[in-house]
Amino acid sequence: MPDRRSHRGPHPGDPERFGASRLHTLRRACADLGWLLSGGYAANSSLKLVGDRHALDLRQRQAVARASCATTVAAARAARLQSLGPLPELHVDGFNVLTTIEAALAGGVVLGCADGCYRDVASVHGTWRHVVETPAAVEHLATLLAAAGVEQVVLLLDAPVGNSGRLASLVRELTEARGWPWRVEVVTDPDRELAQRDAVVATADSGILDQGVRWVNLAREAVMKLPRAWLVDLGAPVSQRGSANRSGTEVE
Numbered sequence: 001m002p003d004r005r006s007h008r009g010p011h012p013g014d015p016e017r018f019g020a021s022r023l024h025t026l027r028r029a030c031a032d033l034g035w036l037l038s039g040g041y042a043a044n045s046s047l048k049l050v051g052d053r054h055a056l057d058l059r060q061r062q063a064v065a066r067a068s069c070a071t072t073v074a075a076a077r078a079a080r081l082q083s084l085g086p087l088p089e090l091h092v093d094g095f096n097v098l099t100t101i102e103a104a105l106a107g108g109v110v111l112g113c114a115d116g117c118y119r120d121v122a123s124v125h126g127t128w129r130h131v132v133e134t135p136a137a138v139e140h141l142a143t144l145l146a147a148a149g150v151e152q153v154v155l156l157l158d159a160p161v162g163n164s165g166r167l168a169s170l171v172r173e174l175t176e177a178r179g180w181p182w183r184v185e186v187v188t189d190p191d192r193e194l195a196q197r198d199a200v201v202a203t204a205d206s207g208i209l210d211q212g213v214r215w216v217n218l219a220r221e222a223v224m225k226l227p228r229a230w231l232v233d234l235g236a237p238v239s240q241r242g243s244a245n246r247s248g249t250e251v252e
Contacts, residue, residue: 009106010230011121017060018109018232026064029054030234033068034114063121067113067234069206074115077209081116082200084216086149091194092218093203094157094167094184098137100204100219104229105133105140112233117204118220138171142180144222153182154199156190 018026029050036046043065051061069077103120104110111119145153155171157164168184175182187193194201195211202218209215223229 009103009108011059011108014059014109017057018063022060023232025054026056026060026232026234027236029056029060029064030068030114033064034070037068038070038072059121063109063111063232063234066119066121067111069114073210077115077215080209080212080214082214082216084144084148084218084221087151087200089152089154089199090145090150090216090218091154091156091197091199091201092141093190093194093201093205093208094155094171095161095164096203096205097141097219097222098134098167101137101140101222101226102131102133104223104226105136106131107228107230110223110229110231112231112235113204114235115209116220116235117217118223118231119204134167134170135174138174140226141218141222142174142178142182144218144225146180151181153180155182155184156193157184157186158190159186159188 016022032053033046033050036050037043047061047065050056050064056064100110100118100120102108109121111121113119142153157168164186168186171182171184174180175184185193191205191208194203194208195213200214200216201208202216203209203213204217204219223231
């Protein structure tokens, strides 16, 4: 059945899956998976082991997988991280950044990850759909980048993803109407393009981050300015019990 949801908000059951009573278990699962990955164990088998041990359902396993990485990987990413500030040009992984902001605006789960990135639970696969929050997400991102002093934004979108042309048209229309210094490129392989370009990139995509790029943590910066975002911080120490509510504060 096609996905006809008009928001990128929480899935049914997410309040229970990611609520206060489950947060300590999810953080423990992330710590366990990170330990296994740091020891060189295979990702898929490690995730199955951890998921079975902590009785996680599929969506919880997806969240744990997206939030975890080896300690050496997190350190390498952190070493190339740049602060968001004045830049002559910033190349943005469009779907990666925008879908996380859309999820945050819609009250969906945003994961705080072991490498410091903020990610939504499920990345875009196959087809992107326009949701109510899409224009607001683009506007929010543009306001943030203008305030940071980014002179030129190059937004890359995946041509193989369904409706990528529709998003490109929307962004171009907003760009012309607002006078933003943006350029939208629809390319076959944004991951390869971003990894090879001699420019600072904005992404939370692990495959790109591990190619030695200079990057800014743009989705995190954007979500942090949304006071009602539902942050589920799985990168926090397992000794910290409680859950982040929709206003971003810790509750027991």
